[in-house]
Amino acid sequence: MSNGTTDAETAAHTISVYVANKPGVLARIAQVFARRGYNIDALVVSSVVDTHFSRMTITLKGDPEGLDQVIQQTSKLIDVIRCVEHRDEESVVKEMALVKIAADEAERTLALQIADHFGAKTVDLTESSMILQVTGNSDKLDAMIRLLGRFKVIELVRTGKVVLARGDEVT
Amino acid sequence: MAKEQLDGAQALIRCLENEGVEHIFGYSGGAAIPIFDAIVTTKTKIKLVLVRHEQGATHMADGYARATGKPAVVLVTSGPGATNTITGILTAHMDSVPMIVITGQQIRSMIGKDAFQEADIFGLTMPVVKHSYLVKSTNDIPRVVREAFHITNSGRPGPVLIDLPKDVSSGPCTADLRATMDLPGYRPPAAKVDAAIIHAIAKAMSKSVRPVLLVGHGALISGAWDEVRELAEKLQAPVVTTLLGKGAFPESHALSLGWMGMHGTAYANKAVVECDLIMSIGSRYDDRIVGQPAKFCKDATRIHIDIDPAEMGKMIRCHIHCVADAKAALKALMPHVSRLKTDAWIAHLAEYKRRYPLHFKKKGGLKMQHVIDEAWRLTEGKAVVVTDVGQHQMWAAQFYRSDHPHNFLSSGGAGTMGFALPAAIGAQFGRPKETVLAFCGDGGFQMTMFELATAAIHRLPIKIVILNNHYLGMVRQWQELFYDDRKSGVDLLGNPDFVKLAQAFEGVKAFNLKRGADVRKILSRALAYNDGPALINAEVEKTDNVYPMVPAGRPLEDMIVERPRYKMEKPTGST
Structure with a gap:
C-alpha cells in the first residue's frame, strides 16, 4: 500500500x-x-x-x-x-447505528426508500430531519451510511460490534 | 470471652500474621497512622522496620523475598509516600518477585478531589503490578489480603498493591478473618504437565548432539535446582543461566558454562550460537540474552518452558512451547530422556573455556574484578551477594561464582540503581545468620545511601563494598565505545568521603581500600566485623571496560571479548 x-x-x-x-x-x-x-x-x-x-x-x-x-x-x-x-464466520456479529439526516418533505421519500432497503426504522421525524435506526453487520451499516451521504448527515452514532459465538462455542 | 472487636487496621495486621508475615518495611504518614497504630495495639510479633525512604522499603521487601522466597510487606502512606514505591514495584514486577505494598489513602469521600497527600496510586501503578486493590469497605480487608498473598507468590510471582483509605482502616471490621477468595479469573497453571508436549520435547532432544539448557529465574522460583542438575547430568548437556538464573545450577559444575547474554561468558554465548537445540527453563528470552531476536539460534530447535503463557512467542518463536512450572515440567520430562552423544560438543566447549576465560590483570590500578574475586574466595562462594546496577554488577556476576540458589540478588529486568543497599538489608533480615555482601557502584550507592541508617539501627552485619571509580562506569564505557569517548553526565565529581559518611552512623565500621596488595586484608577485616554494617570504599581503576560484550540489539555472533580496534556502530536494536 x-x-x-x-x-x-x-x-x-x-x-x-x-x-x-x-x-x-x-x-x-x-x-x-x-x-x-x-x-x-x-x-x-x-x-x-x-x-x-x-x-x-x-x-x-x-x-x-x-x-x-x-x-x-x-x-x-x-x-x-x-x-x-x-472470526465472523464462527460468530454472530451485530452492530446498530443511529443516523440523523437533514431531509425535508421533498427528500423524505428517497430517504425512506433507502431505509426500507436496509430494514432500518425511522425513530424520529421532524419537518427538516429524521433519525434512522439500522441494525446488522458492519458492512451493511457502512453501505447504508454511504448511501445516506447524498443527504446532509447531521450526526451519527454506532454502538460498536457485539458478538456471540455460534452453537456450543463460548464467547 | 467476647470476640475482640477489631478495626480495619487491626484486622489487617491479624490477616498479615495469618499469612506468615514476619517483617513490615514501612514509613508512616497521615493516611497510614491507623495501620501503624494497629501494629502497637494488636501487640503483633511482626517486626516493623522503619526505613528512611519508601523506595528503600520496597527494595528491602524485594531483597527479603529473593533471599527467602517469601513475600514481605511494604507499608507506606498516601501521596508521595505511595509514589515513592513505584520504582521498587517496577523492579519487583520485572523480575517476578512477590511483594505486598500497602498504601494509606485519603478517606473515601475525599478521593478524586485533589485532597492533601492524595495520589491515584491504584491508577499510577497499574502497569507495574500483578494485581491491585482500592479497598472500599472495611469488611473486604480479610478477603483482599488473602487474595493478595495468593496472587503475589503463585504462578509467576509479582507485586500486589493494596490501597487502603484511612476511614476504611479506621472503621469496624466484622468480617471473618478467614475470608474466602473470589478470583474467578486467576488460574495459575496446574502441576500437571501436558504429556504430549513432554514427549515432543523428549523426541526433539533425542536427536540433539549440541544441546544447551538455558536456565532462568523461573527455575529458582519454582525450586527446580535439583531437577535442573539431574536433567543436565542425565543428558550430559551443558548449562548456561541467565543473570537472574545464577545459582540455579552450580557454576563450579563441569557442565556449567556460567551465564550468557550481553556481558556473559564468551563460552556461554558461543555455545548458544553453535547449539542445535536450546531449551529455556524459566527464562523469558529477554533482550539482554537474545541480542537480535530474528537471528537468535535460528537454525536450532528452540524449546520454551515457562509458567506464563504470555511469554510464549513474545521475543522469539519456539518450536515447542510448554506452559508449566519449571520443576513440574522437568520432573515429567526426566523419565523420557537419556544420555545424548555430547562428548564432542562438551570437548569443543571446553576448548572455548580455555581460549576465552574470564580474566583480569592484578597489575596496575586496583580492579573491581580483583575485589570481587577475592571476596568470593574469602566467603568460599557462600555469601548472599546483592548487586547494584552497572559495570560492577556485571563483574560481580562474572567473578562471584554461584553454586547456591537464592544467593545472587540483582535487579535484572528493571536495572534499578540504588537497589543493592536496601535489598541487602532485606536479605539480611530474611537470612540473619548468613553473610550478606552488597556490591555497589559509587553512583548507585548514593541513590539510596540513607538506608545506612536502617542497617546501622538494626546492627545488621551486612558488608557493603563500594566499587568506586568516580564514574557512572557503564555509561562511560558506552560513550567510549560508541560516542567517540565524549563523556557526558558520567563524572561523579564531588563524591563524599564514603568512609567518613559511614562513620557518621553509629556502629558502622568503614575502610578505605586503595591498593591491590590490601584487598585480602581489608576484606577479611570487614568480614570479621559482625556488630553492625561494614563498608569498604574501594578506589578502583577509573576507566576499565566490561568484556565480553554483545552490543545491544546485535546478534550474539557479534560479541567482542576485548576492546575493538575499530570504531563501533551505535547500537540501534535495543538500549
Missing part, C-alpha cells in the same frame, strides 16, 4: 473479553492495548446473565502477530476470565 501499511496491519479484529465485574478492569485492559500501540475503534461493555461478570467487545485494526501477544497479556490480568478473538 502507498502509505506503508500492509493489509495485515489494517485488518479489523473483534475481540471479546469476559471479565469479573470489578472496578478498574476496563482501565487495565485499555492499558494493555494502548501500551502496544493498538487504537481501539469500538468498545462495548455490557452486563451478562451473571451480574458478577461483564463482557467487553473490542473492535480494532492492527498487526495480527502483535495482537496475539495482547490477547495473552489481557488473558493474564487477574480480573479477566477469558479473552478471545472472533
